[in-house]
Each structure stands twice: as C-alpha cells, then as structure tokens.
Amino acid sequence: MAQNTVQNAAETSSAPLDWEAVRAGQHLHLAGATLDGAELPAAALTDGNLAGAHLTGADLSRASLVRGNLAGANLMGADLPWADLRGANLRGINLMGAMLKAAIATGAFFNGANLSGANLSGSDLRGADLRGANLTQVDLRGADLSQADLRGCLLAQANLEEANLSAANLIGADLTGANLLCANLQDCQLFATALEGACLTGTGREVTESQLT
Numbered sequence: 001m002a003q004n005t006v007q008n009a010a011e012t013s014s015a016p017l018d019w020e021a022v023r024a025g026q027h028l029h030l031a032g033a034t035l036d037g038a039e040l041p042a043a044a045l046t047d048g049n050l051a052g053a054h055l056t057g058a059d060l061s062r063a064s065l066v067r068g069n070l071a072g073a074n075l076m077g078a079d080l081p082w083a084d085l086r087g088a089n090l091r092g093i094n095l096m097g098a099m100l101k102a103a104i105a106t107g108a109f110f111n112g113a114n115l116s117g118a119n120l121s122g123s124d125l126r127g128a129d130l131r132g133a134n135l136t137q138v139d140l141r142g143a144d145l146s147q148a149d150l151r152g153c154l155l156a157q158a159n160l161e162e163a164n165l166s167a168a169n170l171i172g173a174d175l176t177g178a179n180l181l182c183a184n185l186q187d188c189q190l191f192a193t194a195l196e197g198a199c200l201t202g203t204g205r206e207v208t209e210s211q212l213t
Contacts, residue, residue, distance in 0.1 A: 031069075051089075146184075 017035075021027055025044030031051045035058060043063040050065075052072045060075075062082045071091045078098045085105040093113045102122040109129045116136040123143045132152045139159050146166045153173045161179050166186040174194040182202035 017027065017033075019039070022030075022038075022045075023040055023043045025046065025048075028045065028048040030053050031049045032053060033050070034054045036054050036056045038055060038058040040063055041059050041061045043060060045068055046064045046066045048065065048068045050073050051069045053070070053074070055073060055075045055078055058075065058078045060078060060080045060083055062084075063080065064084045065088050066084050067087045067089075068085070069089045070093050071089050072093065073090075074094045075098055076094050076096045078095070080103055081099050081101040083100065083103045085103055085108050088105065088108045090105075090113055091109050091111045093110070095113060095115045095118050097117045098115070098119070100118055100120045100123055102124075103120065104124045105128055106124055106126045107128060108125070110133045111129055111131050113130070113133045115138050116134050117138065118135075119139045120143055121139045121141040123140070125143055125145045125148050127147045128145070129149045130153050131149055133150075133154070135153055135155045135158050137157045137159075138155070140163050141159050141161045142163060143160070144164045145168050146164050148165075148168045150168055150170045150173050153170070155173055155175045155178050157177045158175070159179045160183050161181045162183060163180070164184045165180075165188045166184045167188065169189045170193050171189050171191045172193065175198045176194050177197040178195075179199045180203055181199050185200075185203045
C-alpha cells in the first residue's frame, strides 16, 4: 500500500511525486500540493482530492476528474480540453485563461469560480451550478448550458454564440456586451439580467423591459 500513501503539500515539497503513479490514479489525495506545469494528460483522478492544489499551466487534457474535489485550487492557464469533470467540486477554483474546450462538466459545482478568459467552447455544462462565477470574456460558443444555474454570474463580453441556454437560470446575471448570436434561450430565466449591448440576434427571444428589472 506504500504507493497509495497520501501525499500532501508538505510531503511533496521534500519528496518528488511519482508522476506515473499520479497518472494511474494511485495518488488521489493531493490537497494543497504544488503541481505547477505538471504533465498529466489522461490522468485517472476520479474522486481525487486536489482542494487548494497549485496546477497553473498544468496539462490535464482528457483527464478524469469525475466527482473530484478541486475547491480553491489554482489552475490558471491550465489545459483541460476533453477533461471529464462530471459532478466535480470546483467551488472557488481559479481557471482564469484555462483551456476547457469540449470538457464534460455536467452537474459540476463552479460556485464563485474565476473562469475569466477561459475557453469552454463546445463544453457540456448541463445542470452545472455556476452561481456567482466570473465568466468575463469566456468563450462558450456552442456550449450546452441547459438547466444550468447562472444566478448572479458575471458574463460580461462573453461569447455564447449558438450556446444552448434552454431552461437555464440567469436571474441577476450580467451579460453586458455578451454575444448571444443564435443562442437557444427557450424557457431561460432572465429576470433582473443585465443585457445592455448584448447581441440577441437569432435567439428568437424578445427581452422585455420587465425581465431586466
């Protein structure tokens, strides 16, 4: 069982991690660890604990982080295209400028997360909880946000072209200057939503003054 020993931030500072073991899912308790620039493509981290870990610029493309705990972790500029984040705890995470193209994050929790400038084009965020998240200038082209909770979310200048926002909750969200060209807004809740300067062409949805106040 030695290879499955928990390695926390204190341990990793004196003993280098066995990267092959991490990729194989033999180190799932990495809370607070410093893993900046780590090469972990296709890593098996299902149910892993990376809360508060430092993974800036890390390669987690196609990694399995299903139900993982990444609360408060720093993944600024990290690569997570096609990563599996279903049901993951991403509360307060820093994903500023990260690449999450085509990531699967159904039912994931992004409450209070910083995703500003991130690329989530084509991602699957059905039923995700993004309350209070910072999605300023994020790329969500073609993303599926159906039934997502985006209350109080900051989406200023976000690109939501052809995104699916059907039945999403955008109450109190800020979509100032956002691009919603041909987005699906069917049954979307837009009460008290800021839409000044937003492009709604092709949405098939008329936004009335009462919905914005």
